[in-house]
Amino acid sequence: AWLIMAHAVTGRAAEARRLLTEYGTVRPEEVQNRLGPYVRGYVALSEGKSQDAIAAFRQVRDQTYCYRCGLWELGLAFDLAGQPDSAAAAYETVANVPLLQDVVTFYLQWSLAPTLRRLGEIYEARGDRAKAAEYYGRFVMLWRDADPALQPAVREVRSRLARISSEGH
Numbered sequence: 001a002w003l004i005m006a007h008a009v010t011g012r013a014a015e016a017r018r019l020l021t022e023y024g025t026v027r028p029e030e031v032q033n034r035l036g037p038y039v040r041g042y043v044a045l046s047e048g049k050s051q052d053a054i055a056a057f058r059q060v061r062d063q064t065y066c067y068r069c070g071l072w073e074l075g076l077a078f079d080l081a082g083q084p085d086s087a088a089a090a091y092e093t094v095a096n097v098p099l100l101q102d103v104v105t106f107y108l109q110w111s112l113a114p115t116l117r118r119l120g121e122i123y124e125a126r127g128d129r130a131k132a133a134e135y136y137g138r139f140v141m142l143w144r145d146a147d148p149a150l151q152p153a154v155r156e157v158r159s160r161l162a163r164i165s166s167e168g169h
Contacts, residue, residue: 001023001030001035001038004019004020004039004042004043005039005042007019007046008042008043008046009042009046011046012046013043013047013048016042016043016046017043017047020039020040020043023039037056037057037059037060037063037070038056038057038060038070038073040052040056041053041057041059041070041073041077042073044056044077045073045077045080048080050077050078050080050081050082051081053073053076053077054074054077054078054081056077057070057071057073057074057077058070058074061074068093068094068108068111071090071094071111072094072111072114072115074090075087075088075090075091075115075118078090079118084122084125087118088119088122088123091115091118091119092119094108094112094115095112095115095116095119095138113139113142113143116135116136116139116142117135117136117139117153117157119135120132120133120134120135120136120139120157120160120161124136124160124164129165132160132164133161133164136157136160136161136164137161139154139157140154140157140158140161
């Protein structure tokens with residue numbers, strides 16, 4: 001499952017689809033369990049099939065006890081579908097529900113930063129400077145001590161934050 005998702009995330013949609021088909025033949029019970037919708041969703045995202053991805057990530061939500069799991073990916077699918085309002089709703093849940101369990105903390109390790117950044121972008125595009133500043137600020141605080149390779153993203157968001165803050169005055 002993780003190999004399929006890695007191929008999907010790195011733009012190898014055809015290989016991800018091939019592996020998913022093989023995986024479903026060899027281990028059909030695993031494709032039906034809680035990892036199945038994740039895998040199908042990631043493959044659909046990599047293929048540009050937003051509606052299939054939306055359906056898969058909604059299934060993740062229906063099959064898991066993790067309140068936020070699948071919501072970042074659902075936001076990505078809504079973004080792919082050109083539905084920023086629905087994307088924002090999914091991302092808001094990722095960004096704003098209190099930590100309740102270890103699986104959520106693990107999930108947030110890779111989803112919280114891009115969620116905060118994307119929410120800032122969505123609200124900036126809407127002209128909601130206050131909300132954009134809130135999410136950009138949270139992103140900057142979260143990644144202020146990030147590895148040097150990630151600092152260009154922090155500088156870019158700081159620049160956006162400074163620009164929207166100066167526009168409000």
